[in-house]
Amino acid sequence: MKTPMNKLQNNGIPIKKNAQLSIASHNVGDLSETNRALYLQRIRSFVRRSGRSSKAQKRAFESLGPQFKIAYQSSTINWLTAFGRDNCPRILEIGFGMGETTAHIARNRPNEDFIAVEVHEPGIGALLKLIGQIPLSNIRIIQHDAVEVVENMLSEASIDGVHIFFPDPWHKKRHHKRRLLQSPFVALLASRLKPGGYVHCATDWQEYAEQILEVLNIETSLKNITDHYTTRPNYRPVTKFENRGVLLGHKVWDIVFQKKFFPNFPNKRI
Ligand SMILES: C[S@@+](CC[C@H](N)C(=O)[O-])C[C@H]1O[C@@H](n2cnc3c(N)ncnc32)[C@H](O)[C@@H]1O
Numbered sequence: 023m024k025t026p027m028n029k030l031q032n033n034g035i036p037i038k039k040n041a042q043l044s045i046a047s048h049n050v051g052d053l054s055e056t057n058r059a060l061y062l063q064r065i066r067s068f069v070r071r072s073g074r075s076s077k078a079q080k081r082a083f084e085s086l087g088p089q090f091k092i093a094y095q096s097s098t099i100n101w102l103t104a105f106g107r108d109n110c111p112r113i114l115e116i117g118f119g120m121g122e123t124t125a126h127i128a129r130n131r132p133n134e135d136f137i138a139v140e141v142h143e144p145g146i147g148a149l150l151k152l153i154g155q156i157p158l159s160n161i162r163i164i165q166h167d168a169v170e171v172v173e174n175m176l177s178e179a180s181i182d183g184v185h186i187f188f189p190d191p192w193h194k195k196r197h198h199k200r201r202l203l204q205s206p207f208v209a210l211l212a213s214r215l216k217p218g219g220y221v222h223c224a225t226d227w228q229e230y231a232e233q234i235l236e237v238l239n240i241e242t243s244l245k246n247i248t249d250h251y252t253t254r255p256n257y258r259p260v261t262k263f264e265n266r267g268v269l270l271g272h273k274v275w276d277i278v279f280q281k282k283f284f285p286n287f288p289n290k291r292i
Contacts, residue, residue, distance in 0.1 A: 044204070066167065067190060067202035068117070068141050079147025086150040092137075092164035098177045104162050105135045109181035112137060114214075116168040116202065117189055121149025126259045127185070128161050134182070136161045139168040169207060176214040184211055184221045187258065191227035203234045212243045215281040220247070223277045224258065226267050231275035244279040251275045 075083065092104055101108035118124040118138045128136045138161055140146055140271045146165055153161055164171050192200045203223065212219060219236065225231050231251065238244055254260070254276045264274060 027235070041185070065169075065200055065204075067192075067200050070168070071142055073109065073142070073143040074146050075147045078151055079144050083143070083147040083151035086154050087146075090150060090153055090161060091163045091165060094164055094171065094175070096174045098180075099137070099175050101135070104105065104137075105160070107135070110134055112180070113183040113185060114172070114181050115139065115178070115185040115187075116231055118145065118149060119188070120145045121152055122261055123185075123259055124149055124161060124180060124189055125152040125156060125158060127257055128158050129156055132160060134160065135162065137181075138162070139164045139166065139171050141165060141167065157282045168202070169210075172207075172210055172214055178213050179216045181214050182216055182219045184215065184219075185258075186221070186223045188225055188263075189223070191230045191232075193227070198233075201233065202229065203230075203237055205237050208241045208244075212241050212281060217281050217283045219281045220281050222255065222258070224274060225252070226264065226272050226274045228273065228275065231277065234275075234277050238277065238279045241279075243282055245282055247278045247280050252278050 024034070069157050092099065101112065113127075113131075113134055113136050115124050115136060117137045118140050119142070121138070123138075124136060124138050128134075138149065140149075140163065143165070146163055149161070149163060164175070186202065189202045190200075192198055208221075213222070221244065223238075227232065235246075235250070239246065254274070255278065258276070260268070268274065
C-alpha cells in the first residue's frame with residue numbers, strides 16, 4: 023500500500039488538515055511566520071536511499087566518525103569545541119553526496135572551516151575516508167536534515183558562505199515542493215550569513231536553475247554577483263558526474279549571490 027504523501031512529508035506524523043499549506047508554486051516567500059515554520063518542518067528535500075556502504079566507507083565511518091562528525095542538536099554549534107578554532111571563515115555545504123568536491127575545496131582552503139551536511143550514510147563514509155587519506159582537519163560532518171541544522175545549529179550572521187552543488191532537482195512537477203531551494207529556506211539561509219557572505223549553487227537542470235535564480239532574487243538581503251548566471255568559480259572542481267553530463271551536451275548553471283552590506287570580502291575568494 024502506498025504511504026499517503028502527507029505522512030511522507032512529515033516524517034510519518036500525520037499533518038492536521040487545517041495545518042496544511044497550499045504551495046502551488048515555488049514562490050512561497052510571503053508565508054506567515056507560522057506557515058513558514060510549518061513549511062520548514064514538513065518538506066523533506068531528500069529520500070533516504072538504500073545504497074550500502076562499502077567496507078572501506080564503513081571502516082572510515084566507525085574509525086573517523088567520532089572525531090569528525092558532530093551530532094545534531096537543537097542548540098547552536100560551539101565553533102571552538104567543534105574545530106578547535108573559531109577565528110576563521112566558516113562555509114556550510116548542504117548535500118555533499120560522496121564528498122569529492124567538499125574534500126577538494128577544503129584541501130585548497132586550509133584557513134577556512136567546512137561544515138558539511140548530508141543524510142546519505144555511504145556518502146558520509148566516503149567523505150570520512152577522504153578526510154583520513156588526504157588528511158584534512160577543517161571539515162566537520164553533520165548527518166541530519168540540513169533545514170533543521172540551519173534553523174537550530176547556526177546562529178544569525180555566523181557563516182561566511184554556503185555551497186549547494188547539484189541539489190536534487192525533483193524533476194516531476196508534483197515533487198517541486200520537495201526542492202531545497204525555495205523562498206522560506208533561502209530567507210533562513212540568508213539570515214545565517216554574515217554581511218558579505220555568499221551562497222553558491224550549481225545545477226544541471228535548467229528549470230531548477232531558473233527557480234534558484236528567482237528565489238535568490240526575491241530575498242532582499244542578497245544580491246547577485248553578476249546579472250544572471252556566473253562562470254564556474256575556480257574553487258568548484260568539475261566532478262566526474264558533471265563531466266559525463268557535459269560530454270553528453272548538458273549544461274551546468276552556477277549562481278552566486280552575496281549578502282548585502284558587507285565590508286571587505288569574500289569577493290576576493292570567489
Ligand atoms: C544530487 S545529490 C548531489 C551531491 C553532490 N553535491 C554532488 O554534486 O555530487 C544531492 C544530495 O543532497 C542530499 N540532500 C538533499 N536534501 C538534503 C537535506 N535537506 N539535508 C541534507 N542532505 C540533503 C542528498 O542526500 C544527496 O546526497
